[in-house]
Amino acid sequence: MTEVLKVRDLKKSYKRGFIPRSTLVLKGVNFSVPSGSITGFLGGNGAGKTTTMRCMLGLDFPDSGEVQFFGGPLNEASKRRIGFLPERPYFYEHLTGREFLQFYARLTSSWNKKILDSRIDDLLKRVDLLFAKDRPLRNYSKGMLQKIGVAQALIHDPELVILDEPMSGLDPDGRMYLSEIIIETAKRGPAVFFSSHLLHDMERLCERLVVLKDGLCIFEGTTEAILDRGGVEFEVTYLAGGQKNLRRITEHAQVQPILKKLINDGAEIVEVRRMRSSLEEIFVKMALKGGKK
Amino acid sequence: MRPIWVLALNTYKEVIRDRILYGLLLFAVILIGMSLALGQLSFAEQARISANFGLSAIHLTAVALAIFVGSNLVFKEIDKKTIMTILVRPISRLQFIIGKGLGLSLIILTMISGLALVLVGIFALLNMTVDVRLAWVLLGLLCESLILLGVTLLFSMFARPILVVCLSVGIFLIGHWQDSLAFFARKNPEGPTALVHWICRHFIPNLERVNWKELVLYDQPVNALVKAQAVGYSLAWYAFCVALATWIFRRKDVG
Numbered sequence: 001m002t003e004v005l006k007v008r009d010l011k012k013s014y015k016r017g018f019i020p021r022s023t024l025v026l027k028g029v030n031f032s033v034p035s036g037s038i039t040g041f042l043g044g045n046g047a048g049k050t051t052t053m054r055c056m057l058g059l060d061f062p063d064s065g066e067v068q069f070f071g072g073p074l075n076e077a078s079k080r081r082i083g084f085l086p087e088r089p090y091f092y093e094h095l096t097g098r099e100f101l102q103f104y105a106r107l108t109s110s111w112n113k114k115i116l117d118s119r120i121d122d123l124l125k126r127v128d129l130l131f132a133k134d135r136p137l138r139n140y141s142k143g144m145l146q147k148i149g150v151a152q153a154l155i156h157d158p159e160l161v162i163l164d165e166p167m168s169g170l171d172p173d174g175r176m177y178l179s180e181i182i183i184e185t186a187k188r189g190p191a192v193f194f195s196s197h198l199l200h201d202m203e204r205l206c207e208r209l210v211v212l213k214d215g216l217c218i219f220e221g222t223t224e225a226i227l228d229r230g231g232v233e234f235e236v237t238y239l240a241g242g243q244k245n246l247r248r249i250t251e252h253a254q255v256q257p258i259l260k261k262l263i264n265d266g267a268e269i270v271e272v273r274r275m276r277s278s279l280e281e282i283f284v285k286m287a288l289k290g291g292k293k
Numbered sequence: 294m295r296p297i298w299v300l301a302l303n304t305y306k307e308v309i310r311d312r313i314l315y316g317l318l319l320f321a322v323i324l325i326g327m328s329l330a331l332g333q334l335s336f337a338e339q340a341r342i343s344a345n346f347g348l349s350a351i352h353l354t355a356v357a358l359a360i361f362v363g364s365n366l367v368f369k370e371i372d373k374k375t376i377m378t379i380l381v382r383p384i385s386r387l388q389f390i391i392g393k394g395l396g397l398s399l400i401i402l403t404m405i406s407g408l409a410l411v412l413v414g415i416f417a418l419l420n421m422t423v424d425v426r427l428a429w430v431l432l433g434l435l436c437e438s439l440i441l442l443g444v445t446l447l448f449s450m451f452a453r454p455i456l457v458v459c460l461s462v463g464i465f466l467i468g469h470w471q472d473s474l475a476f477f478a479r480k481n482p483e484g485p486t487a488l489v490h491w492i493c494r495h496f497i498p499n500l501e502r503v504n505w506k507e508l509v510l511y512d513q514p515v516n517a518l519v520k521a522q523a524v525g526y527s528l529a530w531y532a533f534c535v536a537l538a539t540w541i542f543r544r545k546d547v548g
Contacts, residue, residue, distance in 0.1 A: 014546075050548070051548070054377075054546070054548030057377075057380075057381045058380070058381075059376075059377055059380060059381070059546070059547050059548040060546040060547070060548040061544070061546060076383040077383075079381060079382055079383040080383050082381060084377070084378065084381040085378070086374050086377040086378065087374075088374070089373075089374050089375070089377070089378065090373040090374060090375065091375060091378075092303065092307060092375060094306060094307050094310040094311070095303075095306070099306075103299065103303050104378070104382070106295070106299045107296055107299050107300070107379065107382045107383075107384060108382050108383065110295070149378075152378060153378075
């Protein structure tokens, strides 16, 4: 699998305060995003997710480090292959939905009007905003703005879609809808790299995860791998002496001997459940302890 | 060129759909209309006073547009984060600044042209002849607005809008006082005024070079060569300011 994005030893500091003091926000971030994958970018508030994205995309200038898109540096050609939605964006309120997408499409591509119009209609249909295409953005709800924001990131058929907190502030319906858009986008071919605080959505959507803590990458790998870090537990429900009992087994090797013993003692096994820690539990543990790759 | 044009058109749409512009236009039309009433106060110079007042109204409106809208042109994009969705496209920061500047310049041109039509109507009412000299005066106003827009764009690279407005208004005032400053400097070549004049002459544009109202007000002849040089002077100032603004902008974190 080829890598569409590779970040190596990215460092960034900001000067803040009346007497400027340098604060190191990114302390050497390393990760990569394979083509065609949905990769989640996880981290607490102030971990450096948004700063990493800004540095990657040339919006902020890193102190040092290397960012490669499609095997090369960020340039005009690679920018044509990237779609981006920033966190909590405000869009041009004076434009209608259609004009808004026309504007971004014309900045990136040179499609003729006919192709552009049909592309915009397709995309508006995909994000369920066709009904509001001629409405000014100032009359859009937050969920609608987030959807049109995703549409502007997709308008030029990018091969890598980067979304910064796309679910932020959306209601459950909006989150569900956006999740579907992300899955559908990835099915069409582009890699999707997005950050979110909503771990349940991350667990459900992402094949791969990159976890950032205090400006350092503390995990990079598949979602399965991070879930395995939490270990596996088994929960046995059995009937003994006319009563329903529950027993937790933390070691996999102990499952068979314990079950045998329960049966020998005359217990009736009702259910054996394999339990795994949720991403949220694992993330909290990692955030408290810090972790190693 | 295409991204510059797309950005310019979007800026044009943005300002043209803003209510503030119409407030400013209404103010200008009222001022121009008032020039008729004001002219009545004069016994023999009604036409000249009306023309002066009308041209000054266009002048002030164009300058106000350049300074007040210009001070927010880039700041608003950064503040509202819209710049992030633009600069990740295949657009350089130079193209971004040129595009935004071109959009506002087109608005100023539209506004000057529209108000000029109102003024021509007033001239017709006063039986004043309208000739090519009015076009020269309007070109001068456009040039001055361009210089001030360039200066405003430059200041907006390192200051917040309110400070940008103060600095630009300062440049506007000093820019028009340069000839007076030169007069006082000649009177006292050894004094501090001479030093102030030297600094202003080298670092602040002389806006009187493009103030050609006397062509219409005093029926003066047009010296095309001098005017062409003044247009070149304005464009050079604009280009210098945009280049310096871009140099700063290229080093600026916009996230």
